[in-house]
Amino acid sequence: MESDGQTKPVTWLELSVSCESEAVEPVSELLARYGYNGGVAIEPPIIPGDDGPEYRYDPVRPATVRTYLALDDTAEETRARIEQGLWLLGMIRPVGPLQVRRIEEEDWANAWKQYYTIQRIGARIVIVPSWLDYQPLPDDLVVRLDPGMAFGTGLHPTTQLCLIALEQYVTPEMCVLDLGCGSGILAIAAARLGAARVLALDTDPIAVEATRANAALNHVADRIVVAEGSLGRGASFGHWLRPDAEGHAEPPSLLPVSLPSDTPPQFDVIVANIIARVLAAVAPDCAVALRPGGLLISSGIIADREPDVVAAYAAAGLEAVFRRQEGDWVALVHRKP
C-alpha cells in the first residue's frame, strides 16, 4: 500500500475481518476491491520462530485480513457494500464480523505493515512479502511475492502442500508446468529449486499479470514463460469458482497456441493446484504432457472428491506415488510410467 503521490486525508478507517485460512483469499479479494490503493494486509495466525525473524504458521487459529478506507463522504456506503459482500461469503464458509477502527494519519502510515509476515514452508522455501526485508539463511530459497488480486499468498494449505511436494521432487534442469499459476508462487518456487524452464498457465488474466510481475520481482522471468490459457481440456472450463463452469468438448490443441517455439513438448513435473473436477478432466492431457517417468503434483482436492481424481488418473495410466492431507485438502503425486 504505497503512496500514490496524492494528498491523503488525515483520518482513516481500519476494517478488519477474522477468518479461517481457507477464507483469507476471498475475503482479501473483497477488501482489496474497496480498500485504499487496493491494498490488504493479512495477519496470519503465527507462532514466533525460536530464533531469527521467521514465524511459523499456526493452522489452528483464525487469520485477520485488514484494509483501510479514507474517512470521507463515501466511506459509509463502501463499508455497507463490504458488509454485504462478507454476508454473501459467510454463506459459503464462516467469516467473522467486520470490525471498524478509526485511526489518524500518523498511525496509519505504519499500522498496516506490521501485519504482514514471512512464512517458512517445507525445509527451505521462504515466502517474503515484497516490501519486507529478509536476510536469507544460507540454504533458504526465497520467493518474494506481492499479493495482488491473484490467488497464491502461500497461506492456503493447498498451496503449501504443492510447495512441499515441489521441494521434494524438483531437481535442477527440470522442465516444469505450473497449471493454474495464480500469483506465480509455485512457478517461482520451481525456478528457485533449479528448474531450467517453467511454463506458467492460467485462464485468469489477473493471475497471468501477477505471475509475470512476481517472476520479474524474483529475477527469474528468463526461466518462466507465462501465458493465458490451460492444458488440453482445461481450456474448455469457464471461471473455476462458478458452479456452472464445466469442461466439455475436447479442445483443438494441448497447449495454448501463442507459446514460444522453444517451449518443451513434455514436462518433467506438472504442478496443478486447481479443483477436483478440473484436475479429473485434464488427467489425459497431463498424461500426454508428461515425459515418461514425469510427475504430476495435484492439489486443491477436497477429500470427498479424491476418488474421482484418483479414478481419472488411473484411467489415464498414471501411477500413484504419494498422498498428503491437510484438514479437508488432499494433494497427490502421480508418475507416468
Ligand SMILES: C[S@@+](CC[C@H](N)C(=O)[O-])C[C@H]1O[C@@H](n2cnc3c(N)ncnc32)[C@H](O)[C@@H]1O
Ligand atoms: C487455487 S489457485 C492456485 C494458485 C497458485 N498456483 C497456488 O498454488 O497458490 C487456482 C488457479 O487456477 C486457475 N485456473 C482455474 N481453472 C483453470 C483451468 N481450467 N486452467 C488453468 N488455470 C485454471 C485459477 O484462475 C487460479 O489462479
